[in-house]
Amino acid sequence: MPAPDILVRAHELTKRFGQFTAVDAISFELRQGEAFGFLGPNGAGKSSTMRMIGCVSPPTGGELSILGMDPVADGPAIRSRLGVVPQEDTLDVELTVRENLLIYGRYFGLPRAVIADRTDRLLDFVQLTERGNDQVEPLSGGMKRRLTIARSLINDPEILLLDEPTTGLDPQARHVVWDRLFRLKQQGVTLILTTHYMDEAEQLCDRLVVMDGGKIAAEGSPRELIDQYSSAEVLELRFHPSEHDQAAEKLRDVPAERMEVLADRVLLYVPDGDAALAAAGDLGLEPLTSLVRRSTLEDVFLRLTGRRLED
Numbered sequence: 001m002p003a004p005d006i007l008v009r010a011h012e013l014t015k016r017f018g019q020f021t022a023v024d025a026i027s028f029e030l031r032q033g034e035a036f037g038f039l040g041p042n043g044a045g046k047s048s049t050m051r052m053i054g055c056v057s058p059p060t061g062g063e064l065s066i067l068g069m070d071p072v073a074d075g076p077a078i079r080s081r082l083g084v085v086p087q088e089d090t091l092d093v094e095l096t097v098r099e100n101l102l103i104y105g106r107y108f109g110l111p112r113a114v115i116a117d118r119t120d121r122l123l124d125f126v127q128l129t130e131r132g133n134d135q136v137e138p139l140s141g142g143m144k145r146r147l148t149i150a151r152s153l154i155n156d157p158e159i160l161l162l163d164e165p166t167t168g169l170d171p172q173a174r175h176v177v178w179d180r181l182f183r184l185k186q187q188g189v190t191l192i193l194t195t196h197y198m199d200e201a202e203q204l205c206d207r208l209v210v211m212d213g214g215k216i217a218a219e220g221s222p223r224e225l226i227d228q229y230s231s232a233e234v235l236e237l238r239f240h241p242s243e244h245d246q247a248a249e250k251l252r253d254v255p256a257e258r259m260e261v262l263a264d265r266v267l268l269y270v271p272d273g274d275a276a277l278a279a280a281g282d283l284g285l286e287p288l289t290s291l292v293r294r295s296t297l298e299d300v301f302l303r304l305t306g307r308r309l310e311d
Contacts, residue, residue, distance in 0.1 A: 005032040007067055007159060007190055008053060014061035017049045022048040024214035025062060032158075035181075035191040037208035039201045039297065041305075045214040046194035047087065050163050053192060055079050055173065073294070080108060083157035083189075087164045091136050091151070098132040101151055108155040115154065122150040126180055149180060153189075160184065162193040166200060178203050188199045198297040207281025209218045210304055217304040222297055229303045230270035230295035231257045235276045237287040247285055254279045260302060267269065 008030035023045040030036045038046040051057035052064060055075040064071055066078050091100055093203055098119060105115030122131045122152040126146035128166060136144065145166065165181070166174040185191055195201050201208050202222045209219045218225055239247045248261045251268065254276055260267040270276040273292030280287070 001286040006030070008192070009065045010062065011064075012062035013052065013059055013064050015052060016060040019067045021214055023052070026209075026211075026214075028209055028216070028217045028219065030190065031161075033185070033191055034186050034206040035185050035193070035204050037201045037205035038192075038194045038206075038211055039196070039301070039309070040194075040210050040211035041196055045145055046211055047163055047271060049211075050161055050192070050194055052084060052092040052095070054084055055143065056160050080155065080217060081158050083152035083155065083160040085148050085152045085160065085162040085165055087167065089148050091144060091147060093135070096133050096135060097147055097189070099153055100136060100147060103123070104151045105154045110155070118156070122153055125153075125183075126150040127176070129188070140237075141172070142169050142176060145169060145173070146176055146180065149177070153184075157189070159190045159192060162191065164194055164196070166195075166197065176199070198301070201297055210301060220223050225297065225300045226295050230299040232271050232295065233269075233273035234264055234293055234295055234299060235268040235270055235273040235280075235290040236265050236289075236293065237268070237277075237280065237285075238289045241283075241288050249285070250283050250285055251280060258303075267299075267302075269295070 004028050011027050012025040013023060013027070014021065026049070038049060040046050048057065052059050052071065055066070055078050056072040058072050069078050071078055091311055092103070101119040102115055103117065105265065123132050126149060127148065128143060128147060131139065131143065133161060136147065139147070149165075158174070162181070166177050169177065177211060178200070181191060191204070193204065204220060207219070207221050208225075210217045210225070218229065220228065237247070248266050251259060251266055254268060256268045256270045256276065258269045260269075268276050277290055277292065288298050
């Protein structure tokens with residue numbers, strides 16, 4: 001019997017479409033009050049997993065328990081306790097901001113007075129009170145995203161599912177959305193999100209799994225994954241294209257935990273980036289640019305999958 005604070009439990013969860021296996025026997029547990037992320041490139045199986053958790057796509061195999069219930073047998077009961085922020089905004093653009101929330105609340109059979117009260121509070125929460133009577137169509141992308149988040153909260157859900165919550169937003173709008181999601185977590189809402197933004201995963205997730213090809217490649221907190229799969233620092237060196245390959249060969253003489261030769265730069269994974277840069281200089285190498293930085297989840301992903309996330 002799973003612990004009472006385990007809200008989602010998957011054991012060898014599988015999803016196939018014909019001969020194609022989108023999710024390949026993955027296992028994980030999600031605890032109450034945490035932010036749990038699925039990190040990976042397009043086609044990794046993230047959205048297929050989210051659709052199974054959201055009770056809109058039945059598993060092909062394995063076991064899945066959500067809020068102690070079976071998503072196939074108890075789909076409506078589970079969905080009433082979930083909030084869903086889909087990858088694409090599905091707002092009714094012909095209605096006002098406020099009307100989008102009022103009408104969505106009726107889907108859950110909530111009393112009108114409750115919906116009206118929650119609508120006021122949610123518009124305040126996502127900083128859209130002053131736009132409440134405006135049409136949705138002219139809103140910015142960031143405002144539409146915040147409205148979609150507000151709408152997903154109208155039923156006071158225990159779990160909020162967010163599929164690529166900030167894709168397509170400018171950096172400022174992304175940070176506003178991150179701030180709202182962080183506040184939700186502080187209020188005790190359990191977050192499950194997919195993302196292909198490494199900084200988003202580091203900002204929001206208590207724990208995450210790295211998915212690749214439908215499988216889980218690694219699981220842990222962002223810090224644990226960086227400690228396990230990367231070095232303390234990374235030295236990035238760029239050379240003139242005509243010197244790139246030769247320089248990369250010479251850099252093999254610089255002590256490093258590992259080296260990645262990318263099309264446009266060379267990455268050295270080292271405990272001390274400045275010392276590695278000095279060692280490269282001692283070899284007579286003169287890079288066009290050099291950068292010493294701390295390791296990130298991007299480096300973990302490169303180590304686990306052999307490619308950068310945007311490849």
